[in-house]
Amino acid sequence: MKIYYYVHTGHRTGLDRFRRACTIIRALGDVDITLLCSDFRIASEAKHFGISKSVGIDVVRNIPKIANYGDKIIFDSDEANPIMLEDMRKYFSAFIRISDNKNECKADNEFLISPYLSGEGICNAIVVDDKYFQNEEKTIKLSYFFGDDDYEKDLEKNLGFIEDLNPDLLLGFYYFLDYEDFLRKKFKNHHEFEEYDEVIKKSQILITASPQAVLENLASGAKPIYVQRDDHTTDFLELFKTLNIPIVKNYDKAHLIDIISSINNNNYFKMEHSSNKIANFIKENLNL
Template structure:
């Protein structure tokens, strides 16, 4: 009986779920868990994130090609329809689902990790790596992280949105090579993909479309601003409201200016260090 952890990743949806998985798996290093990703490329570099076993499986329907009936699964994806989820709950002996949907409902034959829901069989928490909790020198005033994916090159289309701010740029994972080279020339200072952790720790203000980056920045003592991309789910907006994280939409430069002018007066809520809580919940739920 084996344990798997599946995350939905790719060049049109980014790496938020992968970064969350890396945070969770870092607390379960003594457990034999194989990460499954829907993208072969990130599976190949997962070891750089401390993940010893990772396999790219292309699509969610390929999970049964590598697993067996009775195995255990942690599932972080919105791809599956209700019928597919019911099949998974039957196929796997233990099934944990990670959900960001405020209107979600826990099924009887599953365990759930959610920032919104509480109750039996539910872990009310968000996953942030322990590496982001601590006192860090914030020597970068502002960093812009559009996300790990930009297939349509929207960052380039909206340079006027941030160029007057002269921010550092955090480069993403799925950027085209010629696109990345152009961005490096456009921005005076930039962080490579591999420098994400350093970027979070050093950035005083982080303007980002990545929900996970918002959480990481908040944990590190930064002041994140969440920019809601049109092609990204809005699941985290209610949660960020409770943390008093400013939310920006539609490349609204005037709103961004107001946010930045008053950001030092904003009272951000602290985020809890939940790594041990989540790890214990997973161990208890999966009988590890």
């Protein structure tokens, strides 16, 4: 009987789920677990994130080609419809699902990790790695991380949103080679994808369309600003409101400038360490 962790990744979905999957797997310590990614590129790079076993499977329907009936799985994706989810709950002897939807309901034969819900069989928690709570010196005054994916080059299309603010730019993972070169020329101070942790922890103010980056920057004691992309889920909006994180929609530059000018008066919520809570919940319900 093996344990798997499936996460939805890709050049149109980014790496937010992947980053929290790595956080959870690292928190589980020496548990023998195989990470299944929906694209092969990040699966081949997972070892650099502390993941010893990772496999690219292309689409969620390929999970049974890797896993066997009766195995156990942690599932982080919104790809599956209700019928597919029920089939997976029956296929695996233990099924733990991660959800960002506040209107979600827990099924009888699953366990749930959610920032919104609580109750029996549910772990109410926000997934952030302990390394972001170290409160490092903020040597970067303002940074911009659009996200790990920008297939439509929306960052370029909306450069006026942040260009004259002169932020440091953090490049994403799924950017095209020529696109990266263009962005490096546009931003005097830029950071490669491999510098992600350093930029997140050392940015005093982080403007980003990545929900996971928002949470990690907040945990570091900084002041994140969330940019809601039209092509990304709105599931985090309610959570960010409770954490008192400013939200910008439609690349509203005037609103962004107002937020920055008054950001020292904003009472950000203080993040709590939840990695041990999540790890204990998973171990208990996987009978480890």
